[in-house]
Amino acid sequence: MMDWKKKLNVTIAPIKVPKPQIPLLSLSYDLSSIILDSVYVGFSSSTGSVLTSHYILGWSFQMNGQAQAFDLSRLPKLPPVGPQEQSKILTIGLPVSLAVLLLTVASITFIVIRWKKKYAEVFEDWELKYGPHRFSYKDLYVATKRFRDKELLGVGGFGRVYKGILPTSKIEVAVKRVSHESKQGIKEFIAEIVSIGQLRHRNIVQLLGYCLRKGELLLVYDYMPNGSLDNFLFCPSSSRLSWRQRFQIIKGVASGLVYLHEEWEQVVIHRDVKASNVLVDCEWNGRLGDFGLARLYDHGTNPLTTHVVGTLDYIAPEMTKTGKATTSTDVFSFGAFLLEVACGRRPIEPQELDESIALVDWVVSCWNRGVILETTDLSLQSDYVRGSGVGIETWFALFSPDTHS
Incomplete structure (x- = not known):
């Protein structure tokens, strides 16, 4: 039984002999955190192939404090057996069975509690x-x-x-x-x-x-078996995507954003559009994922002010002032994503002398100098047709300062 020292002691003694001072088995363990809810207790015994009979004449249990002592005069009588067999059952069989029972119950309870905590x-x-x-x-x-x-x-x-x-x-x-x-x-x-x-x-x-x-x-x-898009854009060990593959992924992500912003029953603001959150399926289609930061609001209503969250260099400038994530802030992130895909560069590229350059500033600088094609991913230099509908030159022109002036 459990005493205030948080020990489980097992003692064995003849039925009319007081409990020994030294236990046969002793285990230091706090069961107060285990026996909290309803507990079911059963009895089991076995001696292998030998045919025997085992009897439980009585047992006493107390959650806190001293368990009630046995009143031997009130114990039921054993079924008729020989005098020697009866003596063995009383003096040896019962104490051993109780000891085995207590240890079995304690072990099973401990295992069950550990299992529950593991999957809690x-x-x-x-x-x-x-x-x-x-x-x-x-x-x-x-x-x-x-x-x-x-x-x-x-x-x-x-x-x-x-x-x-x-x-x-x-x-x-x-x-x-x-x-x-x-x-x-x-x-x-x-x-x-x-x-x-x-x-x-x-x-x-x-x-x-x-x-x-x-x-x-x-x-x-x-x-998604092909993983995230950034692995193909920035990982040297990965195979590079062709421009047609990249353009297909771009159109897919754009289609997904239109669905989120305009076509679903509520407006869904993703708030973290970037290459690492675009997954590539087995048919090389781009799928927008990771909605852990997404927020929803009803069509025709204004989004509530919230904390500025997302990934640095993809966050629209107005977010730092208003704190409101809108479809426009998602479109800004999408623009940074477009440059990632076309240029094969991250929004912020580390440079020498611990300096860094923003991808947007670099692209605008190249455009102003008339060398916009120098911003393309080097692996795409011979992978597009100038002036074609999906050509990278035409695509850059769509996002030029002159076009949106």
Whole structure:
């Protein structure tokens, strides 16, 4: 039984002999955190192939304090057996069985509690209506093979993304682990995540659902086999995309933004349009993903003021003054994304002497000097037709200062 020293002691003694001072077995463990809810206790015994009979004549249990002592006069009588057998059962069989029982119950309880803690999730009453969109942590843990590094797809500013295969449906998914430090606004955030999960467009990565755990939020997306676009633009070891492939991806992302801004039942502001958030499917179509920062509002209404979030160098200048994310701020980010794709450069490129140059400033400078084609990705120098409908020269002209003056 448990004493105030948080020890579990097992003692054995003949039935009419007082309990020994020195226990047969002793375990230092605090069970107060384990035996909290209803507990089911059973008895089991075995001696292998030998035919025997085991009897539990009585037992005493107390959560806090001293367990009630046995009143031997009130114990039931054993079934008729020989005098020697009866004596052995009373003096040896019963204490040993009780000791084995206590150790078995303690071991099983400990294992069950560890299992529950391992897969513990946070459930709120208001989440009941979002049930179909919620995944169990256990399924995601198994799907990603314990979130091992071998399944890691990428690391971003808001979490790590792992590849997974759901154990029941065998569907390939991407699981993003996002940390959150408080519950403030989590209800509204989950509501928006579930709403975004209803989006259906060929150029948007499908958000399948979420899992809320203590200190952590997991978002589950469709898996894109070719990964994110930035791997093809900036990773030297990856194969380079042709201009036609890039132009197809650009049109796909533009189509997805039109759907988010104008065609869905609500206006969806992505707030983080960039190459690393554009996924490439098996047919080399661009799909806009990662809606962890997205916000929704009704058509015909004004978006509420919010914190300035997103990725530096993709944030529209007016965001720092108004704090309002709008369709226009998404379009500004899309413009930075266009230059990324065409130039094969990041919005801010580090230079010598710890200096850096903004991609937009560099492109405008080249345009003013009449050498706009020098800004193209070097791998595209012989991969376009000057003046054609999808030629890169014509495409740059669409975004020139003269065109929009």
